[in-house]
Amino acid sequence: MLDTLLIVLAGVLVVFGLLILLLILRTRAFSGKTPAIPQVELPSIDAERAAEHLANTIRCETLSNPDVAKINLAAFDQLHQTLETDFPLLHRHLRKEVYEGHNLIYHWEGSEPEMAPILFMAHQDVVPADPSSLDRWTHPPFSGAIVDGVVWGRGTLDCKSQLVGVMEAVENLLQQDYQPERTIILAFGQDEEIGGLRGQKLMAEHFQQQGIQFAAVIDEGGAILTGQIPGVAAPVALVGNCEKGYLSLQIKAVGSGGHSSMPPKVTQIGRLARGIVRLETNPVPAEMERIIPMFKGMGDKAPFLYRMAFANLWLFKGFLMKKIEASPKMSAIIRTTTAPTIINGGVKDNVLPSEVSAVVNFRLASGDSIASVIEYVKFLLRDLDLEVSVAGDHPGEASPVSSMKSPAFHRLDTCIKQVFGDVAVAPFIMLGATDARYYAGLSENVYRFAPLHMQEGQMDSVHNFNEHITVEQFAGMVQFFIHLIQSWSRASWVD
Ligand SMILES: [Zn+2]
Missing domain, CATH: 3.30.70.360 (Alpha-Beta Plaits)
Structure with a gap:
């Protein structure tokens, strides 16, 4: 009797052990081991100067307004002038196109112009500062105040930092006589906050008419966040690879x-x-x-x-x-x-x-x-x-899902880890809309990512009061874009 019981017990234990083993093996196969990323020396940049350039654009009150007649176009002219002054090399070397109003397109011709180009997106417009919360701003929304290593104002996160960050990166690379192999195009819309219908939608159609297919596209979107995903303590770079x-x-x-x-x-x-x-x-x-x-x-x-x-x-x-x-x-x-x-x-x-x-x-x-x-x-x-x-x-339909297995994503993933250190990189579905949706038919690799480690409270300041970015965060964005331009603009994506 006792023997039978022992045999049954042993059998149960074996089955249970096998089950645990199966669970563990499947778990290991699910995530694998994160491969080590080669360290690189990050490009050095003048962080204070870059922050000044960002602040100068914050002072241009490029407000979007659903009533197009009420948009202050002079503010957009002022922004364009500011960019010309602050990025002289870029304006000398890249071909600038002011498209359908105040949209900006810059072409940086690559040494291999027949290769599919790369697109960097951002928007020039910002949402207004709510008059009822004006007194809650530590520094006025269009002051572009830089105090104790922080740049304050509407657009510091959404999304002039993305726009100026890319331009700063191009200017820096031009200073080093860098020549991309693939052509690089910058496209900065005038009306993302009101739907992008007169902005990226038109520019996307413009590129389509020219028969352009982009090898990769990056626009604003996710960021590096800590503590936002239940149960995950590590910082995670959330890269939007589709939107709802x-x-x-x-x-x-x-x-x-x-x-x-x-x-x-x-x-x-x-x-x-x-x-x-x-x-x-x-x-x-x-x-x-x-x-x-x-x-x-x-x-x-x-x-x-x-x-x-x-x-x-x-x-x-x-x-x-x-x-x-x-x-x-x-x-x-x-x-x-x-x-x-x-x-x-x-x-x-x-x-x-x-x-x-x-x-x-x-x-x-x-x-x-x-x-x-x-x-x-x-x-x-x-x-x-x-x-x-x-x-x-x-x-609008949900966008197609961009691959997380493509060489373009692999390069993006590597750049994020090289610039921001030990972070996980994960795809996610953008719950809100971005201009990137207009490029669904123009590239298989459309990614939405703002390269900064967003601190607690910072995320809530977007479209709210006290929007700000630290000088250090902005410097990291510039370094990231320098790095990504170099990585993506190579003709061959095989390492
Ligand atoms: Zn935005």
Whole structure:
């Protein structure tokens, strides 16, 4: 009897041991070992001077405005003049094109002009500083004050640092008589903050007409962040390799109104409310696969528990789903989100309205389309007799996903690690929109990344008060762009 029990126990232990072994082997195969990156000497730059150049652009109040007639064009002229003054070599060596208003294109012809060129993007416009929070700025939003190693003002992060950082890098390389092999193009839009329709959209069409296909594209986007991904302590460089689509739907209940003293069983408001609740409680189904590349990219910097869970979804899918859904930020990565944003109806407390409506905003994850989301919404609301129509002017599909296995990404990944040290590099889905979406058809390698280690509080200052960047952070951006230009502009991408 005892023998049998021992044999059974041993059998259970063996099975259990094999299971643990399988989990560990799969976990190791999931993330692998992060290969060592060769150290390089970083280019030396004059950080104070670079910061001055950035501050000079902050003082140009290049505000975007949905009412195009109200845009202060003189501020954009002033910005262009400032750039000419501060980057004399760049303006002497690169061909400048002012396109459709105040968009800026610079061409730096490579020694191998038949090779696919590289594109560096940024935008010139900034959002206004909210008048109600003006007194909360430590230094006024357009002062470009440099105090104790910090540059203050609107645009220091979003995104004049990206624009000036690239120009500073080009100027620095020209000082060293650097000659790129591939042609380098800089394209700086005038209206990203209001949709880019008169900016990068037109420039992308302009490049398309010339038959240009870019070997790689970089625009603003993710940054190096610490503590933003639940459970991950290491700094992670989040490189946006796709962005979500955009769709707003109007949901309308139309029927009989009347006097509130004799209400029907279901009113128009009740019907609409039911519809909204149904949409909220039945979000578009999530797909765990959408977040896997991010954790895979983090390699052994991701916590063991997560790596094991992702490597063994057959066992841990439920656990992971619970973890991810607990955080709205993470949950938005794995699904098309549903957000009721406007509700309208009723005028008087004793009158039943005959028509009420709501707008629900969806951010489309790749794999879902405008058509499939509309179909899903109509399916959910099928028995409620609600009208569903597209609201707003700019529905857009999710962008294609750029490869994280391409030589272009490999070079980007290496540059990030060489300049910023021991950070994990991971792809992620941009939850908001950037101008880079207009280049989906112009390059297979479109990446969205601001090369700086964003500190706590800094991220919240974007589109808010007290936007600032440290002189050191900005110097790092310039070094990164010098490094990336040299890496990407080589004709051969085989090391
Ligand atoms: Zn921006």
